[in-house]
Amino acid sequence: MTAVIILIILVAALSFTLAPLFRKAEVDTSLGDLKSSASEELFLKKESLTEALKELEYDLSTGKISETDYRTLKEKYQKEIEAF
């Protein structure tokens, strides 16, 4: 009885694990592709700058930065975003 239960569990676990190996072979294009990685990073950098712009607006509205700093930084961020 014990041996049967263990055998059932073993077969189920192995079938589930090895099943993908018996399917049609597929190549993973996302692996080791540094170009796509760089693109993803660039996009996230752009998003981070957009986020920084929003943060800047918030800091101005809550009086944490001066109008002059706000204008300087906003211009800087916008230039960086445009560069993307």
Added chain:
Amino acid sequence: MVMVQVGNYSLLMATILSTWAVVSSILGITSRSKNMIKSGENAGIASFALISIASIALVHGFLTDDFRIEYVAHYSSIHQPLLYKLGAFWAGQAGSLLLWAWMLSLFSTVIVLQNRNKNRALMPQAISVIMTTQFFFLILLIFANNPFKLVPPPPNGVGLNPQLLNPYMLIHPPTLYLGYVGFTIPFAFAIAALITKRTGEAWIITTRRWSLFSWFFLGIGILLGSYWAYIELGWGGYWAWDPVENASLIPWLTGTAFLHSVMIQEKRRMLKVWNILLIIFTFCLCIFGTFITRSGIISSVHAFAESNIGIFFAIFLAIAFFVPLILLLFRLRHLKGEQELDSILSKESMFMFNNLILVGIACTVFILTIFPLLAEFFTGNQATVGVPVYNRVSVPWGLVLLLLTGLCPLIAWKRTSTSNLKRNFLLPATLFVLSLIIFFILGVRKVYPLIAFSLSVFVLSSIVMEFFKGIRARQKSAGENVFRSFFTMIVRNKRRYGGYIVHLGVVFMYIGMSGSAAYQVEKQGALKLGESMNIGIYNIRFDRFTEKEYPERYNITLDLSVSGNGRDRGTIKTELNDYPRFGVATEVGIVRDLFPHSLPDLKSLGEDLYVIPMGFEPKTSTASFKVFINPLINFLWLGGIILVIGAHITVLPDKEEREILKAALLFAKKDMR
């Protein structure tokens, strides 16, 4: 017997599948085979099922009082209540290690399911790291500490140590372990980022919720453990700088530093090396914490179990620490910061200070914790490090941290002009000075509590100001009413405002810690039946005792009535329980009051009257008691509740963040074409 064998074989199969998951993932990476990678991921899921079966087998052992299993015989007994039979699962070393492995396999399954269509470039490496960790714990379970080891069955079980018969002890270990185990996920993705040279922000954004989740549970686990120590261990306090307590605090401190410093990387693309280092430290410290808790290497009230797992942990820790460090060295050129610090008056510089202090305290506590071991190793003599040594470092630096908590909301990212800072700083600083004066007049003359209370006012005011300004800005821009502005503001920026609420909780905790540590009152005395003693405003009268014999213990209940300022303050029930196997265990009695030495009849924030029964002489009906007044201690627990609320807000799903990650992926795919 069937379940024991099923459990054993399940663990063995899970070990083989964990190995396959690593091998298959590596083969998948080298051959770029989706099938191999999928097989590795499936092995992870299958191992979760197998470890779950093993866990069910052990639970079955407890529920059926199968004392042939040594672990069950040691931590359970026929008389043990059902709930504690279940809780005994993680009362000892083998069960705790099984819980670790089970949680990790669960998390890896969640990770696989979450990332079916995203982070594909990082997944095989991350799965390899997670499965290597799982393999380590399974090897421990099979070779060093098997939970299914059989022994000639004793007629009854030994049962849980009576100090563990407490509901908080049922939830404290799993909560703590959720934190310990959870940090494996950001660690795994950090290593994956290093291997694949994808060292930007993607791994941080992907694992942000996991980091918060782990930090939150580790923190709550620590707090629950403290509460258990307070109500169960009966020494009047909640934190004794015990090695096991420290072992959980240290990764929590580095984890807190990590949560703050990743924000700098996300917002300013700086500190990339530091963030990787922090997560390596945090993960290794979590493993170290598990080792300290379960190896019994440093003598401690928590070290209920001792065994030979040390060498396994030492080897794994060495691998987990040095391999990532070497990898980090090879990837240094990919980890250069892209921006520099603009000004000392910026949020990022405050976060850097906060990081230095947190890591500094963590290092100090770590060194002090292992000092007795080092001393014994080098000199042969055992040394102890007392509470004052720990306090000398943690108290002043803790206050600097509190100051930074108040300063941060007042300061902007990148730079803050002096005039703006002055304007924002004026109200909190004024309130700080006023509170110093008021608290001093009210009688707070000790330096640290005086600073702590006043700084708490400073931080509270800066947080309230931040909410107020946020609401006002929202009202102006969206024309909403106050309540709507308040809720929209939080929903739109859960991370910021959730974080502020967490800080609010921390302030309450500081108040509780400072008050109870600095103004604790202690008195000891013996009372005959009907006699009373005074402490502070309280009068305590020994009213009644009852003796009762239970199958597993002899119980004496001592009832006291408490009055204060001419009013009845309720009754206190304390107990002495004599367990033939464990000796005498005490149950303390606590009466809670709203304000220290004042307003009666309202429960229960301000102070605790805490009574420990020390002994009872039936011939003369005389009982001895140790009594404490612990002022403000309930602020500590209240702070914990506020922290839970704040942390929940920060981890709520963020649609915007998800969309950014999705868009980044799409952008990358399009760019490839």
